[in-house]
Amino acid sequence: MTITTNITKSGVLKRAIAALAAVFTLVSVAACGTGSSSSESLNATDGKTTTITVGVCPGPYGDMVEKVIAPLLKDDGFELKTKLFNDYVQPDKALASGSIQANLMQHINYLNKFKKDNNLDLTSLGQVPTLGLGIYSKKYKSIDDIEDGSTVSIAADGSNLARSLGVLEQQGLVTLKGDVDSTKASVNDIKDNPKNLKIKTLDAAQLARSVDTVDVALVPGNFAWAAGLKPAEALATEKQDEGVINVFVVNTKDVDSDFGKAVKKLLGSQEFKDAIAKSEFKDFGKPTTW
Numbered sequence: 001m002t003i004t005t006n007i008t009k010s011g012v013l014k015r016a017i018a019a020l021a022a023v024f025t026l027v028s029v030a031a032c033g034t035g036s037s038s039s040e041s042l043n044a045t046d047g048k049t050t051t052i053t054v055g056v057c058p059g060p061y062g063d064m065v066e067k068v069i070a071p072l073l074k075d076d077g078f079e080l081k082t083k084l085f086n087d088y089v090q091p092d093k094a095l096a097s098g099s100i101q102a103n104l105m106q107h108i109n110y111l112n113k114f115k116k117d118n119n120l121d122l123t124s125l126g127q128v129p130t131l132g133l134g135i136y137s138k139k140y141k142s143i144d145d146i147e148d149g150s151t152v153s154i155a156a157d158g159s160n161l162a163r164s165l166g167v168l169e170q171q172g173l174v175t176l177k178g179d180v181d182s183t184k185a186s187v188n189d190i191k192d193n194p195k196n197l198k199i200k201t202l203d204a205a206q207l208a209r210s211v212d213t214v215d216v217a218l219v220p221g222n223f224a225w226a227a228g229l230k231p232a233e234a235l236a237t238e239k240q241d242e243g244v245i246n247v248f249v250v251n252t253k254d255v256d257s258d259f260g261k262a263v264k265k266l267l268g269s270q271e272f273k274d275a276i277a278k279s280e281f282k283d284f285g286k287p288t289t290w
Helices: 002-037 061-076 090-097 108-118 158-170 204-210 221-226 258-267 270-277
Strands: 050-056 078-084 102-107 122-127 134-136 151-155 190-192 198-202 216-219 246-251
Touching: 050 061, 050 090, 050 258, 061 078, 061 102, 061 258, 061 270, 090 102, 090 108, 090 122, 090 246, 102 108, 108 122, 108 246, 122 258, 134 221, 151 158, 151 204, 158 216, 198 204, 204 216, 204 221, 216 221, 246 258, 258 270
Parallel strands: 050 078, 050 102, 151 198, 151 216
Antiparallel strands: 102 246, 122 246, 134 216
């Protein structure tokens, strides 16, 4: 009876030791994994290529990474691949957690608000050409052609709605109340509407298709790009300030890594400007830093 008990205890002890060893192994592997987004991993290695995953959303910026930015960073020892996210929440969270090393999908106003609201330590490396909101029409060839009483479709969500009203005001089609916050304006904040435009609010994803059914449609850049609407064919495009120019973002601790320095230098270079001028992004709004 005593021998059986000792054998049993011995077996339990061995299994416990094995379990602890397995736990230590998992902790060790996990610790190595969390270092994947550190500055060390974003540094160039002689004779080797460092792979960087860049988060993007549907629209032109994944193409910009793959067709323009990635080729220009190849000689610096970096290979860029993109990871597509279907919303604008996950790319920043994924970057903060280290599952991706950079992202290109947002303007600086959005980044600043999102990182403050979610307590994230992220930093822009610089601006890229940005496809602004455009005014499209199959009925009219210019802003001056727009007739009295025309129906104009704009986005229903708060951010894009205010932005659309701002673009209409830029073109002299409406005037907003002087005391209104331009980032929060609604249809009720229109003071003057000289052409008696009929404002129709739609889901932003429906605006590109509404070009066929309304007189004029204001379509945000990503949705215009996805629908094949060309910025050169717009009656007018948004006059962009620094706040709505898209930015290339990394973790703050990676700003001074080899990758961070290479991207920052590239975004302000003549080489990048020339590559954009020869690309399908040539009609995008230019960075305010150029």
